[in-house]
Amino acid sequence: MSEFYVLLGVARDATEAEIKKAYRKLAMEYHPDRNPAPEAEARFKEITEAYEVLRDPQKRAAYDRYGKAGVGGAAGGFNFHHVDLAEALNIFMRDFGGLGGLESLFGGGRARTDARRGQDVRVTVKLSLADVAAGVKKTVRFKAPDRCTNCQGTGAKPGTRPTACGTCGGSGEVRRAARSMFGQFVSVSPCPTCAGEGVVVQEPCEVCRGEGRVRAEKTVTVDIPAGVSTNNYLTLRGQGAAGPRNGPAGDLLVMLDIKEDDRFERQGDDLIFDLPLSFSQVALGTTVTVPTPYGEEEVRIAPGTQPETVVRLRGRGLPVLGQNSKGDLIVRVHVWTPERLTAEQERLFQELAKLEGEPPTRSPGFWSKLKEALGA
Ligand SMILES: [Zn+2]
Ligand SMILES: [Zn+2]
Secondary structure, three states: OHHHHHHHHOOOOOOOOHHHHHHHHHHHHOOOOOOOOOOHHHHHHHHHHHHHHOOOHHHHHHHHHHOOOOEOOOOOOOOOOOOOOHHHHHHHHHHHHOOOOOHHHHHOOOOOOOOOOOEEEEEEEOOHHHHHHHHHHEEEEEEEEEEOOOOOOOOOOOOOOOEEEEOOOOEEEEEEEEEEEEEEEEEEEEEEOOOOEEEOOOOEEEOOOOOOEEOOOOEEEEEEOOOOOOEEEEOOOOOOOOOOOOOOOOEEEEEEEEEOOOOEEEEOEEEEEEEEHHHHHHEEEHEEEEEEEOOEEEEEOOOOOOOOOEEOOOOOEOOOOOOOOOEEEEEEEEEEOOOOOOOHHHHHHHHHHHHHHOOOOHHHHHHHHHHHOOOO
């Protein structure tokens, strides 16, 4: 889980100032307007992603606890996603004002997004508490463009091939060198002829009309880990819409809709179950059956149990997301008083009333001492 820290070259307990400083240094080195090496852009995105999480105390705490793992942690509704280049450039610009104001001189700060990337698709899956307890595989069906099989996604009529773009020579980019008092700059922009694809289709495929993708219904099986909550979502890389002409596919974002279970109240990984018992049951002690997400379980109620006593069934709550542990099932005892008595019941209660004596004198701390003595 130290990945983000390693990327920025900072210690796990680094201060916000140290994180900011480390990021700025690396960003100046890998900013794609400064560093023309092909791997610089990917590196820039990675360090920005790490910075964006670690600079925010809430996201950082969630990351320390859960890692990214494709699932946002429950804490603070932190949803992790990969940043694209445009976002990364904006983040850098937001916090550091860009490359020392140079782009304002050179019309830079280009917000280049990958026009060839397919759309992200969002779907919602419904889950029951039992699904959350055990983890579940769900099959989702959705409409999204898929690669055209007639042209293998190229957009060119079968038997023909897209040809290399004459303007950019197939690179998809036009580079211009500009000289300034600060030194030489290389400005890169998408080729206007081929829109950055590097190729042009002379004879379009008849099925997709040159798009390289067609309308389709997709079926994807989603593995939902145990312990998720409503503010988590899963990102399935490349499972969204196909990009035009074999461009990279978008992502599938799986939102979770967890149906409440009337039997339990969920508190993070713990579940609360309210157990009503009669006066005789708490006075005499009893064994009752309570539901858990893993089946029913017997609970022993000690003689003399006081109202609002809590019995904790360790490890019978929900799994902790991404960890091999479970929360508890908390059984709250309530004492039920009969509202209407039959003649026979009333006679017996009268009899009992003669024998039961006075309740103990109330003094501060009496109830807590009593509960302590009972081990509740
Ligand atoms: Zn086609
Ligand atoms: Zn071109």
